[in-house]
Amino acid sequence: MTPADVSTALSAQGYLPDEGIATSVFLAMTLRRPLLLEGEAGVGKTELAKSLAKATGGELIRLQCYEGIDASQAVYDWDYAKQLLHLRATEATGESQSTTADALEAELYGERFLIKRALLRAIEPTEGPPPVLLIDEVDRADDEFEAYLLEILSDFQVTVPEVGVFRTDRPPLVVLTSNRTRDVHDALKRRCLYHWVEHPDFDREVEIVKLRVPDVDDVLAKQVAAAVEGLRALNLYKPPGVAETIDWATALGRLGAKRLDDSVVEHTLGTVLKYREDHQRVEQHGIGEIVKQAIEKGLLHA
Template identity: 55%
Template sequence: MTSQPLPASINDTQKLLDSQGYVGDRALATVLHLALRMNRPLFLEGEAGVGKTEIAKVLSSALGRDLIRLQCYEGLDVSTAVYEWNYAAQMVEIRVSEAAGDADHEALSKDVFSERFLIRRPVLQALQPSLKGPPVFLIDELDRADEAFEAFLLEVLADNQVTIPELGVVHAEAPPIVIITTNRTREIHDALKRRCLYHWVDYPDAERELEIVRRKVPGAAERLSRELVAFVQKLRSEEDLFKQPGVAETLDWATALTELNEIALDPDMVSDTLGVLLKYQDDIDRVRGSTARRMIDELRAEFDREAAAD
């Protein structure tokens, strides 16, 4: 796939998201447009499952750029995220040189620390030139990484470069499109945030979530989709859950109920399938049974009132 030009306006950016089936609001389209035009990283914060990572995938697909993903975790270090040397190949090179009687140790040292022995990890890959244009570089769940790694990223985000002691500075010819996501399990330092444009990705309202279900689970019955979205919205707003369901869980639940040939919410089936929607037993126990039945009765009564008003 050939690369596409960057969107020229906010409306074009919204159309780009829409073309990939991503139902985003104008605020997201605005900050994304600015990040693309200003060559600034976009820092996306929000609860798990609201579609932050999907934004990077959508950009990669719509623009025809490579997607380079760095999945963060505790203990992530430079050798995993940025680069490391191919030590086995270096040792072979040294042994061969010694066997050949090559006594120029300085030249050998420079040779074994040349680019042909360099293993590029995601950060370094994101700085490399590509015929498709600068890649989309997704730094996913940065809050899971240690603060030391977060500090290392400052050079990458500020100057689009990495310093390799043995080689020097590797600088990107054109800055990558950087998307950073965090689930806010810890605060990210202000020094890093200052280098980014910021956007909070919230849970969608009922209308937008229903549109997402219609697009992503087209086989779901219309009544099921409406009731399911209303049920999830009530869960988020009325029930004190340990972990509220994200859009990803809504889509999984819609898919599961469609696979079971459900055309509307059934209290017993809801109780039996809550493990698709909720991921903690305390939350499931709270909703299962009478609570689920009451919520379904309430949302149907609300639908009836709306229909009568129309």
Template identity: 80%
Template sequence: MTPADVSAALTAHGYLPNDGLTTSVFLAMQLRRPLLLEGEAGVGKTELAKVLSAWTGGELIRLQCYEGIDAAQAVYDWDYARQLLHLRAAEATGETAGRSSDAVEAELYQERFLIKRALLRAIGHGDGPPPVLLIDEVDRADDEFEAYLLEVLSDYQITVPELGVFRAATPPIVILTSNRTRDVHDALKRRCLYHWVEHPDFDREVAIVRLRVPECSDQLARQVAAAVEAMRDLNLYKPPGVAETIDWATALGKLGVSTLDQHSVETTLGTVLKYREDHDRVRKGGTQLLLEQAMGHR
């Protein structure tokens, strides 16, 4: 496999990467290292993991990070309801008679009562292609969880005290994403390969729209990409990402719009801008001016 093969495979599954991202994905797969993707929301970080799963055939296992996440949500937990039902059934049938409390308790901590969360599912996967483990928005987790992630991603093993050690025979493909609401710690960054995902340039964004929205004409794709590019220069609260560009082109197609005009822009702004302040700023600057910039882009 070469970086060109990775690029071709991702493109075939609807994701158009640049050379830097293609090389990063290739190296992450060859070196079996996690890949940390940073960049603004909507530039395609999460989508890359989904496309990798579709390409490799590995299960997509997503861990959505948030403040306060801990092992019970990310690694494993015990199914206390099943354990209690098992214990009551054993008592009702007399199976517990004459047995020590330690023996009864040990029976409750078997793998069948274990709820495997995202990290343990990825580490303890069975046969077939390795899963794609997406650790989304890792910048939202706290320091303690980052430290635990570093330990797991260093050895690809997890210890469950009651059962022993789960090891990955083949490590999963690991994609971590960050919107950089805070800096990820250096120790975790050193464990990962790194790539900053930029907004695409104009020509690549047009190509992405044509790839993801095949019914969109080249003319409309160019107008939409140019209008979004102009919006990104307006110092908006939340500049539109590639996902919003695709949504906008899709919405315009559903409305039968073949070329942008002031009415179509004003009535569909909600597909590309998601904050009232940004709507106000675009309208204050003038949608007609935005159109002129879009039409003038060649």
């Protein structure tokens, strides 16, 4: 396997990587190292992990991080309702009368009552391709959870005191994403391979639009990509990502638009910009100027 093979496999799933992304994924797979992807929201970090799972045939296991997440949400928890039902069943049948308290407790904390969360599921022995573990927006978790995560990613094993040790000889492909709302600690970065994901350049974004919106007019695809590129240069509160570019092209196609003009951009801007302040900034800059630049760039790349 080579980076070119990775690129081909991801492209077949509708994800067009640049050479840097394809190389990073190749190294993560061959070196068996987690891959930390940082970049602005909307550049395709999460979508890369989804496409990687489809390309490899492995299960996608997603852990969405948030402030306050802990082991009970990320690793394992106990099914208290099921434990209670079991306890009542033993009382109803009289089984609890002939069972010691220690034996009954051992039953209640057996694997049948264990709820396996994302991290534990990812290191369970499995047949077929290893799963892809997506740890999404790790920058939203707190320091304590990040330290715990580092421990698991170092050994790929989890100890459940009441049950035993879970481990795997075939670790999952791990992709961590960060929107950089805070800096991820150096210890976790050292454990991972790292890649900063940029917005795609004009040519690649045009190809992405054509791939994801196959009915889009060729000229319109170029004008939309050029307009989004112009919007990103306006220092917006939330610059549009690739997903917004695709949404915009789809919306314009549904409206039957073949070219951009001031009116259609004004009425569909809500598909690509999601904050009132960004709309105001575009209005101040001039929608006509955005359209003009998009048309000119589209003609330049005709």
